[in-house]
Amino acid sequence: MMRLLLFIFFLLPFPQGNIEESEPLPQFILKKIQKEVAKQYPASDDLETLVPALETEWTSPFLLKGRFFKINSADTSLGYAFYGVAPSRTDTFDYLLILDKNFILKKSKILVYREDYGGEIASKRWLAQFYDQPLATQFKTGDNISGISGATISVRSMTQSINTVFDYIETHLISPTDAH
Numbered sequence: 001m002m003r004l005l006l007f008i009f010f011l012l013p014f015p016q017g018n019i020e021e022s023e024p025l026p027q028f029i030l031k032k033i034q035k036e037v038a039k040q041y042p043a044s045d046d047l048e049t050l051v052p053a054l055e056t057e058w059t060s061p062f063l064l065k066g067r068f069f070k071i072n073s074a075d076t077s078l079g080y081a082f083y084g085v086a087p088s089r090t091d092t093f094d095y096l097l098i099l100d101k102n103f104i105l106k107k108s109k110i111l112v113y114r115e116d117y118g119g120e121i122a123s124k125r126w127l128a129q130f131y132d133q134p135l136a137t138q139f140k141t142g143d144n145i146s147g148i149s150g151a152t153i154s155v156r157s158m159t160q161s162i163n164t165v166f167d168y169i170e171t172h173l174i175s176p177t178d179a180h
Helices: 002-011 026-039 124-130 154-175
Strands: 048-051 065-073 076-087 091-099 105-113
Touching: 002 065, 002 076, 026 048, 026 065, 026 076, 026 105, 076 154, 091 154, 105 124, 105 154
Parallel strands: none
Antiparallel strands: 048 065, 065 076, 076 091, 091 105
16 A cells, blocks of 8 residues: 555656746747737737746636736837636636736737637627726626626626736736826
8 A cells, every 4th residue: 555655646746836937828829919919019029928927826716827928119118918718617718918008908809719608708899898997997797897698607707807817917016106
């Protein structure tokens, strides 16, 4: 029995790396992020990872992974991008938020949706409800965000994910003198 336990112990993977070292994004996701950033900020020439691996910092069940990027052109900051992974009914979906340099949401996009139902959250019209809102806004389905029949879980997940990202920006990325 002891040999079996030792054998299992040595086969188990040990956690490697820390918050500074995260696994790289899949190449196809990175290309989609770069494409969307270039559409919003044609002059952008650099996507700098601001916080490499926030996976360990999320406390919301609606946000499984996330990564912030700073969008630059030469030595000028143009804005920020956030890549996140949120749960849907039985799987997850990947999304992108693009913010201006004052952290105002200018664009959101569902990059990968892995379900047969609920993909209506990828609609530009539905996603536009989040645009140009101050960070202090708390989005709530049925209140200031329209629901989508057949996509209830994905709508709630996206809405709460954005709330979590906005809260994180307010508490970790904006200095008290920058707050609006």
